[in-house]
Amino acid sequence: MIKETAIERELIEKIKELKEKKGYTILGHNYVISELQDLSDITGDSLQLARLATEIENDKILFLGVDFMAETLKILNPSKKIIVPTKGSTCPMANSLTPEIIKSFKEKYPNAPVVLYVNSTAECKALADYTCTSANAVEIVSKIDSDTILFGPDKNLGSYVAEKTGKKIIPIPGETGYCYVHNRFSVEDVRKAKEKYPNAKIIVHPESSKEVRDLCEYIGSTGQMMKFPKEDETEEFIIGTEIGMIHKLPKTFKDKKFYPLKELGICNNMKKNNLKNVYEALLNEENEINLPEEIIEKAKIPIMNMFKLMEG
Ligand code: SF4
Structure with a gap:
């Protein structure tokens, strides 16, 4: 168990007070630092958090994770105020895929549905047919009525899905799409x-x-x-x-x-969320996630398609 310093303990108390006073629900990903996991009302993986996002009644959420996850929350809760401790917490794998790359693969394989891992930007999701998470990727791809799938951005998850479903998975963006933490x-x-x-x-x-x-x-x-x-x-x-x-x-x-498995299995981007910036974000209610309405509408479709396939 990691012992907190007096300064950290003080910050934790201030965060708890502010959270109550300003009425925020704190959602934290499993990869944020332990002190922040303990401060979260709910912790979970991308799928758990995405699902919960549709059920939260509170209209103010402080999200602890990386930007594409906060975007997913916003897509599913456009009317809610969603803030993050820092705008600098991003995911290099999500950023390895761009709308231009997706468009070029779509042109080459016009009949192949596009399945995007939720670890992708909102702009990319807006071009997808389905999203998936690492928990349901195999289920989603096996339920889609096509033997060829454009899948991105994680080539490793794509190869796992290909193995389990027997389908032809075309990885986008290809060799450059992987999570540096897990690929290590x-x-x-x-x-x-x-x-x-x-x-x-x-x-x-x-x-x-x-x-x-x-x-x-x-x-x-x-x-x-x-x-x-x-x-x-x-x-x-x-x-x-x-x-x-x-x-x-x-x-x-x-x-x-x-x-x-390895002490160095650290996502530096997740660790950019810390007690100090969580406190400041709550104090100033800053770093709000905003997305263009058009992107929200389009990106919601593949997420809802994922939920429908899971129910079917
Ligand atoms: S652990 Fe990997 S996939 Fe997850 S946010 Fe960090 S870099 Fe991205």
Whole structure:
């Protein structure tokens, strides 16, 4: 357990006071720092947060994560005020795909539906047929009535979906689309971790490379990772995802042990959210997420298509 300093404790108290006084609900992704996870009313993965976004009654939300997630919240809640601690928390993988790239692939493959991982910008979502998350990508693609799919921006998740569905997945933007945090896990890391913790099962995120996935016992989104230790008798797990999960898992499963696959599994962008900028954002109610109406309308369609397929 990380001990907070006196300054941090003071900030935490001030944040709690401001949140109550100004009436904000705080939503935090599983990858934000542990102090912010503890301050959040709800923590979850992209899918959990996207779904919850449609159910929150409060019209003021402080979102802790990266920009494409805050945009998704805004798309699903256009009338709500959504603020973030910093506008600088972005996702290089989401940014690797642009509307121009999607348009050029659509021209080349006019009959292939476009499925975009929610880790994409609102402008790109506005050009997609469906969105998906790492938790439901296999389900969504298998339910679409087409054998060829344009899938982006994560080539690793795309290859996982191809493996599981048997469909032809054309990755967009291609080799440049990956999450640097998950793509960094190597076969050597898995070998070393297995040597160090011989009784542990290795769980990795589908954003990891195929070589790494093939050596692991379980592949799942962070939401699915939160369920697996309950279903499995094993007492020790090596976790191959962003280090933030090493805070959440032991809190939930107190009798089990969790080790990071690699200490360097850190998303620097998520870590740009900190106590100081959370406090300032609440104090000044600043860094509001705004999107053009047209983008909101268009980007909502593939998200709702995802929800429909999940219900069907
Ligand atoms: S963990 Fe990877 S996909 Fe998620 S926000 Fe960070 S860089 Fe993007």
